[in-house]
Amino acid sequence: MSPSFQQQLGLRFPLIQAPMAGGVTTPELVAAVSNAGGLGSLGAGYLSAEALGEAVGRVRELSDQPFLVNLFVPPPTQPPGVAQLQAWLERLAPYHLQLGLPPPALPVEVAEPFEEMLAAVLRLRPAVFSFAFGALEPGQVAALHERGIRVLGTATTLEEGRMLEELHVNAVVAQGSEAGGHRGTFLGPFEAALTPTLTLTAQLGAALRVPVIASGGLMDGQDVARAMQAGAGAVQLGTAFLLCPEAGTSAPYRAALQHGRESPQLMSAYSGRPARGLPNAFAREVADLPPLPYPYQHALTRPLRAAAARQDRPEMLSLWAGTGFRRARALPAAELVTELMREAAAFTTPG
Ligand SMILES: Cc1cc2nc3c(=O)[nH]c(=O)nc-3n(C[C@H](O)[C@H](O)[C@H](O)COP(=O)(O)O)c2cc1C
Known part of the structure; x- marks a missing residue:
């Protein structure tokens, strides 16, 4: 698997902090991750175009590094x-x-005003745009590329990954069954799209030419190293960042993550x-x-x-919450990024 996604963006680390709509991925979190050498992501799924503009403006005040904006493609309803x-x-x-x-x-x-939101993304030109719950129209992907925006789609099956590659996305996020938050499934039934992260990553890695980004249940450097060994070009972690002080996770949500006994x-x-x-x-x-x-x-x-x-x-x-939530660490985001990459290197390099 080529590491070109990381190189193209000039990222120090092949690590994406997952977009998490609903106020979790604050501009402060996104900027801290990007400044630390990962790719911070704004989950803009439930925002207005105006609020997205403000959030992007704030990220740019705090960081001059690349970052990602994410939207949900409205499923047919x-x-x-x-x-x-x-x-x-x-x-x-x-x-x-x-x-x-x-x-x-x-x-x-x-309905969320998707067309309006996508127009805002084209105007705001983040380095990367990602989407879940469906596939964009080919013209929409072309418009993003014309503005120099790299495009990532989310797949939960091999079939979805193939469809996204045909759409000319730059990389495919492999969302495994361990992942916290909504399932991105858009072709076929949800129950048939619950492949574990490392298996899905290996399947997509073997079948696709574009880089695959492993996502779901990855909580520490050892998990990251295993995903890279399974063929990932990068990893995307959500739950691992929920306890960072910069995250917009509400107080009762934080407490539930820290004390929750039942499995997600x-x-x-x-x-x-x-x-x-x-x-x-x-x-x-x-x-x-x-x-x-x-x-x-x-x-x-x-x-x-x-x-x-x-x-x-x-x-x-x-x-x-993803299945690994008990291993989430309440560290500042920059420290968490550094720690994850240090652990991954230690696991990968013998001795
Ligand atoms: C609180 C929360 C909100 C999420 N919101 C989004 C979102 O807005 N867009 C998206 O593509 N994925 C979203 N996801 C899924 C993540 O992109 C990713 O697949 C998931 O976090 C990976 O699993 P992990 O949480 O075990 O790391 C969300 C996940 C969580 C935990």
């Missing part, structure tokens, strides 16, 4: 049926009452799309209701999640 929506509104009502919120209601604007599970409770997180009361109590098509449920649970974070109620909060 259709509105939920009236009865299905009503069932969710009824089920959410008692939680709203507990949190002192007005009764739940579907917001007028449900796949759940659709918060957004209607499978995502790996720490199990909690809300996820258990609504598990029997069929999920609404994405992004309806995501839009519907947004007030609940925001209020739960403010009111220190981890039992109603999406607590995304």
Whole structure:
């Protein structure tokens, strides 16, 4: 596997801090990782174009190094049926009452403004753009390349990786089953797209010409070294950065990561799309209701999640975490990057 992705960007380390939408990947975190020699990533999935512009401006105040911006490609969707929506509104009502919120209601604007966001990315010209949940149109990839922006797509299967390579992405992120957060799966059923990270990395590495970036459950330098040995050109770590002081991880979320006893599970409770997180009361109590098509449920649970974070109620909060969450370290991001690379080198170099 060629290390060209790292060389092209002039990165000191083949390490990406994963984009994590929802306020975790603050400009301070992104800049600290990029300044330390990795590639910091802004998860812009739920931002407005204006907020993205501000976040990018702040990263540039703090760093002159390359960084990445990430968006979710909206999957094809259709509105939920009236009865299905009503069932969710009824089920959410008692939680709203507990949190002192007005009764739940579907917001007028449900869909994320993807076209507008992509136009903002083209204007802002980050060094790298990555996407998940789908594939861009060929013209969109070409427009990004014309502006000198490198493009990464997210694959959870060999088939998805092949499709992304045909789209001329510069590298493919292999999201293994251990990964925290939403599954990026966009071809075929989610259940058939749960290959462990090292296996998926090796499969994609053998089949594709573009570099493969291993992602999912990688927490220390030994994990990083193993992924590189499996054929990765770089690694992408999310959960490992959640406890960094620069991360926007809320206080109850941090506490859950530090004290959580149960293993992370796949759940659709918060957004209607499978995502790996720490199990909690809300996820258990609504598990029997069929999920609404994405992004309806995501839009519907947004007030609940925001209020739960403010009111220190981890039992109603999406607590995304990969399987390795117990090994997350509460270190400043720059120290974590240096430490990960030192450990990886020690594991790779005999003696
Ligand atoms: C809190 C959280 C939020 C995430 N948000 C995004 C996102 O906005 N876009 C994306 O492509 N991936 C997102 N992911 C998935 C990561 O890109 C990556 O696949 C995952 O973090 C790797 O597994 P790990 O958490 O075990 O390192 C998120 C992951 C977490 C933990």
